[in-house]
Amino acid sequence: MHRSKLTRLLVACAVGATAVVAPPAAAEAAPEPAWHRYVLGPAAPTVTPVRAEGRGDVTRPDALVSGRGRGATLTTVAGATPASVLLDFGRDVAGTPGIDVTAVTGAPTLTLVTGEARQYLRRPAATTVAAPATAGATVVTLASAANLEAGNTITFGTGATAQTRTVTAFDTTAATVTVGPALAQDVPAGTAVTTSPGAPASDESRGLAGVGGPDTFQPTAAGRLTGGFHGGFRFILLTLATPGSVTVSGAGVDFQAYRATPADYRGWFLSSDDQLNRMWYSGAYTLQLDIKPAGLNGLPETRIYDGAKRDRSIWTGDLLVQAPTAISTLGPPGADAVRSSLDVLLAAQRADGALPGSPDFGKGRNPAGSPLFYSNNYSGYGARAVIDYYRYTGDAAYATAALPALRRELAYNDTFMDANHLVVSNDRDFWQATQTGEVTKYSIDHHVLLREMAWLERRLGSADAAAADEAEADAIKAAVNERLWSPALGAYGQSSDHPDVLVEDANALALQYGIVPAERRASVLDALRRLWTPYGAILGPGLQDPTGHTIEPFGNGMETAGRFAVQDTAGALELMRRTWGPMVDPGNPLYTGGLWEFKNSSGGVNRATASLAHGWAASPTVQLTEQVLGVSPVGPGYATWRIQPHTGGLTWAQGAVPTQYGTITAGWASILFGQLVALQADTPAGTTGTIAVPATARTVVTVNGRVVWEHGHGHGYQATLADGYVQLTVPGGRYTVAAVGR
Structure with missing residues (x-):
């Protein structure tokens, strides 16, 4: 086809896609933008x-x-x-x-x-008979009269000899229950007693x-x-x-949480997939439920707690998901909540550099709680949460002031490195189980912390410190591949003590952070699939938290991030649907509009206090924005940015991301069975970034109607082909990019 005709076709296709990929500013001018219907916050106080x-x-x-x-x-x-x-x-x-x-x-x-x-x-009674009761009796003495209610059924014993009666009265002081009709046979002391449905x-x-x-x-x-x-x-x-x-x-x-109506959203997301849309807004609402407004419960500042009902404490691991979610959905109010939570964390740092896993745990004893130094790994999470705050906000003054504290924390975590450049720490992590030996997950987490510190040092600190951190991170990467790879698993083992145990979290992080060599990626992806169930991926064979939960959305979020990182978009979205799909189904008995802390092997939860609006489960919100819509920060506060959508079988997506320079809006459409992508983006002046669209050497790419990639060669915007995308370096501005002919 003649170039001029092809150019006109691409522009026409891009313009034709605007019904789906309309610039968000135009969508917001409509009486009721389509994304408003997904917002879960109450309309009135x-x-x-x-x-x-x-x-x-x-x-x-x-x-x-x-x-x-x-x-x-x-x-x-x-x-x-x-x-x-x-x-x-x-x-x-x-x-x-x-x-x-x-x-x-x-x-x-x-x-x-x-x-x-x-x-x-309702909590059923679960007690025993304290004194023998004879046939004909209507009053029985129990070990406890807790959770009894008149009108409920009560069962003495089990199996063929069980007797079920109705509770007509009870005495909590004497621990007696009156039943009707009278017992038909003797009931010995020690007999098990249960009730249904139980007391409030x-x-x-x-x-x-x-x-x-x-x-x-x-x-x-x-x-x-x-x-x-x-x-x-x-x-x-x-x-x-x-x-x-x-x-x-x-x-x-x-x-009395953070009440966000559509007008309060500074970022939003919408796609051709209703289930993914519901996940995005459920994650956003989970964070709103987790935010404690200023002044509530005697605490003057805003804080982000782990869950709406429990533990109602700041937790560093949770902040790794919560901070980007709060900032990318709420903008400055979300950033304020993150910063005030980090203030509490940094103020509780120990003299040896350790940061508490929760700086304000156990408010049953005092309103502010007390620092809980939960684990060495969570200490490192705290430093990373501060760096994330800087990455998403560009608040250089805050990060500069915190840098000495972060260096002390890094030095503390360095003490757990052995001569092999691996972390040895008999320590708890997010699923509350100690792991011994040279631990793969802990070693990779320390690698990530070093990389993050190097990123921070190069911008606000010392180039020499950055180089030293990068060298140590590289040494850990080499050691993980040399000492903790299991040929039998086709993946990384749990630790040097348990090399034959396949774990989700370590292998997921290895994919996400570039630990896995290219030739091993397919093997790791296949190994991780062995952990999948209809309800999400398990921690690993035989692994569970102390309450018996085997599926952790925090860990599943690591895996979806890892799959996105190596271009397994289909796998990432499939796991997302398994893990979070049931949570956003209004027909599910556990539906709350929020996202859950954990699951058991049958997709439910094992205890009443399981949090069903828990911030660490909100990773779909950030990942759908950064991977599916494709907008992510590169430099602090989005001074530099990247727009690289993973279409994953969707036909379109659009959305907005708040930054300190202004809002980035973007949208894309995949047309003709994925053979054409039309992308529109409006980015703030004074910023620069990369726009990447799926392509091959045969693809023709235009920007605002001008051909910039054709026959495998670039014709503007420093166009290059890498990892299945034509990548364009552009200044802030408004762009329509179209690609055809893959």
Whole structure:
């Protein structure tokens, strides 16, 4: 085809794609941009339930949803099932519940408990018979009367001899339970006792967070009842625990996390894939739930906690995901939350250089908590979180002031290196298990810290220190490949003590950070697939955390990042769907709108306090922006940037990324079965960057209608071909790039 005709075709295709790849500024001018519908934050400061369900004697529970009519009336009589109402807010919220009472009869006690998952709102009794009970008895003495509720079933024993009765009354002081009908046969002391469904229970870790737990009210007249602060919950269970009657006209929550409406988003993402879109916004909402606003719980500054309900502490490992997510979605407010959290971390540094894994753990003892020096590996994570803050914000003054502290931390972690340039540390990591010997994961983490410190030193510190850090990082890389590679696994073993154990995290990081030689990459990718389940990748064969969870989204995020890094986009997106797909499915019983801390082998969670809005699980938000949309920082604060989309079978994607220089907007479309990519980008003046589009030597690439790559040769913008992309070096500005003929 003649060049002029080809150029016109490319431009026409690019322009034709603008229905999908419309510049975000134009999309934002529309009455309702398509991405707005994915935003999960509440539109108003007071959040009301979307569903209500009664148990026992409850009239008109739906009135608490509609807010109309005479309200819902709960009535409890002695010996009968206590009246209760389950309020469902549809997704996690955080804050202070309020109940509007319009009428009271008697002297009832009203209890309120919250939960992220409905299955944990009631806690069954699990005790034993303390004294023998004979046939015909209706009163049985138990070892404990905890979690009993009138109207529930109670079972004495198991198997063919089990007797199931109904609880009609109980005495918590004497630890006795009254049942009906009478026992048909003797029940020996020590017999196991279980109940169903159990008594109302909170799923919060009050001892850690210092917040939450049951709220108990004793209303005597009409008025508003206000509960305590609850950090993260989808459900409220209101129970009239003692005889009487209460009419409730309304219920809501004063939202007290970071409430972001579409107008508050400084970055956004939208693609042709609805499930991936939901992941992006669930990750953003998870961070909003994890942000403690200034002044809440007696603490003046904003902080980013690990989870909405637990531990409600700053954690360095979590910040590695949380910091980029907060900054790339919220812009300056997100950066402020990161910086104030780092202030708490740096202030708790030990004299030997160690940074605490959590600088404010255990707020059950005091509002500010106390530093927890959780692990040496997490100490290094803390230094990396500071560097990430600088990378995404360009805040040179903050990073310069922190540099001496980061050098001390690096020196501390250096002490765990042995003569083979590998890390030996009997230490915990994110899945709370000690690993001994020369540990692959810890060695790679130290390699990454050294690389990050070298990057920082070259910009704000010492070139000599940078060179020394790079040399040590190179030595670790060589040692990992020489001593920790397992030919039998076709991957890296867990450690020198366990060379035959395949682990996800170490191999994923080895891919992400260029440890794996090109000739070994396919083998590592194949080995990692052996760890996949329908619900995500396991830690490794036989490995689990102390509660039995085998799938960690934090580790799965390492693997998706590793697969993107070696151009296995299909594998990265497939694992993303397995791990996070169930979390963003509103039909999943554990759905909260947030992303979960961990999973068990069947895709659920093993304990009530499992966090279902946990910041370290939010990696899809950043990865979809940086890998699928393709916009990532290169220099501090995006002074230099890269736009390199991984299309992965999608037909289009678009979005925006906030920077200190202005917003970067980008969008691309893959047309004609992937044979053409049209990309549009608007980048801030005063910056420079690289735009890369999928191509081969046969591809023709145009920029703003001008051919810049043809017949394997560049004709502008320093066009080169590398790793399956034509790469263009451009100053800040507006560009339409089209590629055809691959």
